[in-house]
Amino acid sequence: MERGAIPLDDVPGAVDVQATLESGQTYLWWRPDGDTYRTDGLSGGDAWYRTVIDDDVIDVRQTATAIEWRGTTDAAPIVRDALGLHDDLDAVRGAARSDPLITAAWDAYDGLRIVRDPFFGCLVSFICSAQMRVERIFEMQERLRREYGTPITFDGQTVYSVPEPSALAAATESDLRDLKLGYRAPYVQRTAAMVASGELTKRDIDGRAYELARETMTDFVGVGNKVADCVLLFSLGYLAAVPLDTWMQTAIEDHYPDCERGRYEDTSRAFREHLGPHAGYTQTYLFHYLRSGGSAPEPTE
DNA sequence: CTCCAGGGAGCCT
DNA sequence: AGGCTCCATGGA
Structure with missing residues (x-):
């Protein structure tokens, strides 16, 4: 060690x-x-x-x-x-x-920083995140590691790596449903197959202009605009990306109604322009603060 | 029992 | 393009 x-x-x-x-x-x-x-x-x-x-x-x-x-x-x-x-x-x-x-x-939450997770693991975990509670998303990743990862001995323990694309591509939809992935099972399998075959990989995304990168991300199965934004922000360092989930939609309605434009792409652009540079950073602080029970301070006069 | 969780695919106009 | 409907699972 x-x-x-x-x-x-x-x-x-x-x-x-x-x-x-x-x-x-x-x-x-x-x-x-x-x-x-x-x-x-x-x-x-x-x-x-x-x-x-x-x-x-x-x-x-x-x-x-x-x-x-x-x-x-x-x-x-x-x-x-x-x-x-x-x-x-x-x-x-x-x-x-x-x-x-x-x-x-x-x-x-001063000191909260944007993580850079490995691309494939980040992609799979956020495909799994659809309509799912945070605690259970962790449990899904743990089961995926245990079933499809590589065992590593560390500090007297066996630790399992994040699965390789080829390992999940070789799984069947039924196999993944057994891990309680629900309807996300075929999404994970098909996306893993795309990455494993080289049909669509990190190389096709990373480095492209933000909006084009997001659009390309949605070619993965199980990846829409929101999941695409999560992977761009939390893996590839696109600090402009602002994932618009239910929490942020509510926050926009309550606090930034002028940014609401109906379509994801348009609301995203308005919200990013409102938040300024590195909008993804501010979005992540807002998400964590609001989800942890924080609220807008009452104006003191 | 119902409702909801860091949504997205498929199908319909 | 834009609007439904369905999709697993488990906790409140």
Whole structure:
């Protein structure tokens, strides 16, 4: 096992690992101890979090002065990328739109960063996210890893990697339904087959202009505009992407009604222009804040 | 019992 | 293009 630490002083802006990994951005990090993903807002600030990237197990936890890591490889550069530690958070916030709701969200979870999950795992997890509660999306990914991942021995435990496209492409719809994927089972199988065969892959998406990248993403089965935005934002670093789920639709109706345009593409464009640069960052703060029970502060006069 | 969860595909005009 | 309807599963 290799170990190390990334001093917080080396990171531009604040860091909050718990807010980053428990804000519904990623279903590919979990707690190896205790096994629960806290949705109750209680402190998990010093807990270890685990992921598997390219057959390497990586654990991280935040201390008062650093982000500690341990893993099967020298994980420092991987952790910096995966947790968005390169993002200059002060600059991101400084450039963003500010209003009472956005300020409250940012103040509540200062240090929340946009993750960069591996493309295929992110794609599969968000296909699974359709009409599904956060806790159960985690359970689906855990079952997929256990059934279709590669076992890795780490710290005396057996950890399963995120499945390869070919592994899920070889599964049948019935196999995946047995893992409680429901009607998402054929979507996952067919999308995995597209990636495995080379018909459509990350290479066809990454680097394209945002709106074209999103449109291309929807060629995957089980991927509409919302899931496309999630993958662009949480895997490929398209910080302009603003996933418009039911929470954000409600938020727009309640707080930004002028941005409501009926069609997803048009509402998205209006909302992105309203939020300003790196709109996806602000969207993610709003999503986590609203879903955790936060509300717009009453104007004080 | 009903309703809903970080939606999307298929089919209809 | 835009508007239905259906789709699994489990917890409240």
